[in-house]
Each structure stands twice: as C-alpha cells, then as structure tokens.
Amino acid sequence: MVATPDYVEYLRDQFITLGTITTRRMFGKTGVFINGVMLGVVSDNMLYFRVDDDNRSMFAEAQQHPPLSYVKNGVKIDLAFWRAPERLFDDPEEFIRWARAALAAALRVAARRSNTPGRTAQRPRRR
Numbered sequence: 001m002v003a004t005p006d007y008v009e010y011l012r013d014q015f016i017t018l019g020t021i022t023t024r025r026m027f028g029k030t031g032v033f034i035n036g037v038m039l040g041v042v043s044d045n046m047l048y049f050r051v052d053d054d055n056r057s058m059f060a061e062a063q064q065h066p067p068l069s070y071v072k073n074g075v076k077i078d079l080a081f082w083r084a085p086e087r088l089f090d091d092p093e094e095f096i097r098w099a100r101a102a103l104a105a106a107l108r109v110a111a112r113r114s115n116t117p118g119r120t121a122q123r124p125r126r127r
Contacts, residue, residue, distance in 0.1 A: 003030035003042035011047065014095055018103060027070065039099065039106040041068055041081045048081035049102035052109065058101050061085050080105075 003011070008023050011032060015021045019035040023042075032040035032047070041048045048068045051059050062082035069078045088095040 001044045002028065003045055007042065007045045011042070014089070014092070015099060017096060018099055029068075034099075034103055034106075037103065037106045037110050039102040040084075041079075043068060047084040048079075049084055049098055050105045050109065051080050051082045051102070052105040054108065055101040055105050059098070080109075 002025050003023065008030070011023075012021050015032075015034060022033045022036070024031045024033065026041070028043075030042040031038050032042060039050050049059065049062070051062070051067075059082055062085060064085075065083040067078045068081040068083070069076050071077070084095075084098065088098055
C-alpha cells in the first residue's frame with residue numbers, strides 16, 4: 001500500500017535537513033526521493049531505507065525484519081530496501097544518520113546506473 005498523506009508529511013519533517021523530499025507512487029508503494037535520488041520506499045506506512053554493500057553493516061539491526069520484496073512469476077524477489085527500526089523515529093539524530101547512509105547508497109546506485117550504456121536518467125514526478 002502507498003503512504004498516507006499524513007505519513008508523507010511526517011517524513012518531510014524527518015528529512016528536512018537533507019534536502020528537497022518528493023514522493024512518487026511506484027508498484028503500489030511510495031518511493032521517497034531526496035533531491036531526485038531514491039533513498040527509501042514506504043509500504044503500509046513503514047519506511048524502508050536503501051541498502052548496499054557500503055552501509056549494510058551499519059544497517060545490521062534492520063535485518064531483524066525481512067527486506068522489502070515482491071513476487072514475480074511465483075518467485076519472491078528481495079529488494080535492497082530494509083525496514084527502518086521504530087526506535088529511529090524517537091531519535092532524530094540517529095534517524096538522520098541512517099538517512100544519510102541510505103542517501104549515500106542511493107547516490108552510488110544512481111552513479112552506477114548513469115554509467116550504464118543505453119540508460120538515461122529519470123527524474124521523479126513531484127507530489
């Protein structure tokens with residue numbers, strides 16, 4: 001399910017120090033973008049941060065929940081987005097630390113994709 005408008009506004013407040021937040025509906029969920037780079041996804045009003053090899057150890061706590069996933073042709077596919085622990089929402093400094101790590105991962109992914117032949121960058125629609 002996509003994020004509710006109230007939850008999107010709540011996230012805007014949480015991410016305010018990182019830049020301009022935009023959201024976009026994607027495959028029944030909500031993509032969360034900072035300055036045009038997707039650092040997270042919201043499903044059922046739960047935030048999932050982007051994870052890669054560089055921030056995986058920092059996000060180890062998030063492994064207690066399954067990653068965001070979907071089913072394609074009967075096969076479950078895990079995505080590189082891990083659920084943000086609830087405790088982060090009570091600790092703004094720690095939340096921003098995780099958000100910065102997710103944003104760094106998102107920037108690395110965007111850089112790799114822009115270096116892929118035949119691929120063009122896409123900008124998210126504003127909501």
